Amino acid sequence: MEQIGMAFLIGGLICLAVQLVIDLTPVTLTAGHVMVGLVTGGAVLSALGWYEPLVQLAGAGATVPLSGFGHALAQGAMRSVDERGLLGALSGGIEATAVGVATAVIFGYTMAVLFDPKPKR
Amino acid sequence: MAFSFEQWTPKVYRRFLQSMKPKRTIAKNALWAFFVGGLFCALGQGIHNFWRWQGLNAFDGAAATAAILVFIGAFLTGIGVYDQLGKHAGAGSLVPITGFANAVVASAMEFKREGYVFGVGAKMFTIAGPVIVYGCLSSVVIGLIYFLRMH
Numbered sequence: 001m002e003q004i005g006m007a008f009l010i011g012g013l014i015c016l017a018v019q020l021v022i023d024l025t026p027v028t029l030t031a032g033h034v035m036v037g038l039v040t041g042g043a044v045l046s047a048l049g050w051y052e053p054l055v056q057l058a059g060a061g062a063t064v065p066l067s068g069f070g071h072a073l074a075q076g077a078m079r080s081v082d083e084r085g086l087l088g089a090l091s092g093g094i095e096a097t098a099v100g101v102a103t104a105v106i107f108g109y110t111m112a113v114l115f116d117p118k119p120k121r
Numbered sequence: 122m123a124f125s126f127e128q129w130t131p132k133v134y135r136r137f138l139q140s141m142k143p144k145r146t147i148a149k150n151a152l153w154a155f156f157v158g159g160l161f162c163a164l165g166q167g168i169h170n171f172w173r174w175q176g177l178n179a180f181d182g183a184a185a186t187a188a189i190l191v192f193i194g195a196f197l198t199g200i201g202v203y204d205q206l207g208k209h210a211g212a213g214s215l216v217p218i219t220g221f222a223n224a225v226v227a228s229a230m231e232f233k234r235e236g237y238v239f240g241v242g243a244k245m246f247t248i249a250g251p252v253i254v255y256g257c258l259s260s261v262v263i264g265l266i267y268f269l270r271m272h
Contacts, residue, residue, distance in 0.1 A: 003166055003170065004163045004166045004167055004170075005163075006166075007159075007162045007163050007165065007166035008159040008160065008162060008163040008166075009159065010162070011158055011159050011161065011162025011163070011165075011217070012154075012155040012156065012158050012159025012160075012162065012213075013155065013159075014158065014216060015154040015155060015157070015158025015159070015212045015213045015215075015216045015217070016151045016152075016154050016155040016158070016212075018154070018212040018215070018216050019150050019151050019153075019154035019155075019211050019212035019213070020147070020151055022211065022212060023147045023150055023151075024147070031215055031220070031224055031248055032224075032247075032248045032251050032252070034212070034215055034216070035215070035220070035221065035224070035248065035251075035252045036251050036252055036255045038216060039252055039255060039256045039259070040255050040256070040259050043256065043259040043260060043263060044259065044263075046263075047263040047266070047267070058162075059166050059169065060162050060163070060165035060166035060168075060169050060186065061159075061162045061163075061166070063165070063169075063183050063186075063187075064161060064162045064165035064166075064186075064187075064190065064217045064218055065158070065162070065216045065217055065218075066216060066217075066218060066220070066221060066252070067216075068183075068218075069187075069218060069221070069252075069256065070256065070259065072183070073256050073257075073259065073260035073263075074259070074260060074263045076260065077260040077261065077263050077264030077267065078263065078264065078267045080264065081264050081267050081268045081271065082271075085268065086265075086268055088264065088268075089261055089264025089265045089267070089268050090261055090264065092260065092264055093256065093257060093259075093260025093261060093263075093264065094257060094260070097256065099184040099185070099187060099188055100184070100187040100188070100191060100218065100221075101253065103187070103188040103191040103192065104191050104195075104221060104222055104225050104249060105225070105245070107191055107192050107195035107196070107222065107226075108195055108222065108225035108226050108229050108245050108249075109229065109241065109245065110195075111195045111196060111198060111199035111226045111229075111230070112199075112226055112229030112230045112233060112241050112245065113233075113237075113241070114199060115199035115200065115201075115226075115230060116230065116233070117227075117230045117231050117233075118201035118204070
């Protein structure tokens with residue numbers, strides 16, 4: 001229960017911070033910019049060793065936001081380098097996030113075939 | 122009330138301008154983002170706990186959780202709920218991995234009429250594509266730097 005509360009708090013705060021960045025920066029940030037920023041930022045923080053403590057603290061509060069996707073990419077790349085050397089640098093990131101990307105493609109395709117866009121209200 | 126130009130003193134005009142400006146909703150947006158984003162993360166933690174209880178390790182547990190959340194995000198987008206939620210939640214629906222699924226389904230659905238190859242197949246990556254490109258780039262760069270520091 002405590003874990004779930006912590007995930008709610010930290011995950012919520014990450015979203016709140018991103019919302020403030022969107023609202024307070026003069027340039028228009030689209031969904032794509034926000035997501036690319038989070039993934040890249042999460043990967044860099046993770047490589048510096050600053051993201052793992054947040055995961056220890058918040059669990060899903062840190063792994064569910066897209067910065068956690070970046071964390072998985074970076075950790076996967078570094079772990080694979082340990083196991084396979086230079087080849088691991090190329091394979092590790094994609095391997096670690098393969099489940100997320102594959103499910104996004106599978107379910108994305110299925111839902112797009114099953115449903116039609118709702119008329120704009 | 123008769124309209125005359127005399128009433129448009131600078132003071133009145135400023136008040137009129139102020140009343141026409143959109144209300145500052147920054148605090149409200151932030152609160153919505155916090156609650157909706159927090160709920161998705163709490164849901165993720167619940168799913169993660171379930172997988173750990175089923176005997177998956179932390180790494181596989183996180184991957185399985187991501188898969189379930191992607192399904193939830195994709196399904197809610199399909200039935201039209203996610204975009205309604207997103208109007209209020211903003212970053213709260215964008216930041217969690219469900220937002221990634223939403224981006225995939227929304228663009229794929231929108232371009233269905235252009236066919237299943239260049240419509241659904243290509244356009245589903247309108248937003249998700251850049252995420253994968255920059256994610257892949259940063260992971261390889263990080264892997265290379267890590268490799269060079271090891272040797």
